Amino acid sequence: MTTKSEKLYEQARKVIPGGVSSPVRAIKPYPFYTASAQGSILTDVDSNRYIDYCMGYGPLILGHAHPAVRNAVADQLEHGWLYGTPIEAEVKLASKITSLYPGIEMLRFVSTGTEATQSCLRAARGYTGKNKFLKIEGGFHGAHDAVLVKAGSGAATHGVPDSLGIPPDFTKHTLQVQYNDIDAVTEAVESNRDDLAAVIIEPVLGNV
Ligand SMILES: Cc1ncc(COP(=O)(O)O)c(C=O)c1O
Structure with missing residues (x-):
């Protein structure tokens, strides 16, 4: 019921x-x-x-209401919960993460996956001086304009916005190929080599 x-x-x-x-x-x-x-x-x-097989779409790796997490949150609430200034805990957490993952030299904390992928693409574009990026058809990378694209199948296609309110100009640098089509990926990378800043992929496609 x-x-x-x-x-x-x-x-x-x-x-x-x-x-x-x-x-x-x-x-x-x-x-x-x-x-x-x-x-x-x-x-x-x-x-x-x-x-619950979903676990908050990923982050609840200890399950719901784990006592260690609950106690840490309760302790923090005693001291206030929004400062708008840097805090010691972020330095500790960033140091812990970088010490555990050799591939992560530095990191920035954000509130959503949308901000994370947007920042990554911006950094890749800024660093390479290139504009395009390649994503996999059906892959979801958040709610910012450039990634809200679902193009047709087959070889790489240029982005067509998935939602009203996104001007086609905002997605014209978004390329898509089908998941698991290595030939299409190779072709897309080679033919866009001069202007390809990044490839973004969900390693396990969870959003199709
Ligand atoms: C792979 C992936 N990237 C990015 C996002 C966007 O995250 P958020 O909803 O926190 O903006 C999601 C959300 O489901 C996701 O699954």
């Missing part, structure tokens, strides 16, 4: 476009609304329990 979720979705559709805050949550005929989560289990507002 999901009566409360159904009602919440009816209300949501009146105040939130499409009823959800991210398209990935737009489950038909309506999504379930989570009330709480613990370990591997989500409990919805109608008290149904679900095994």
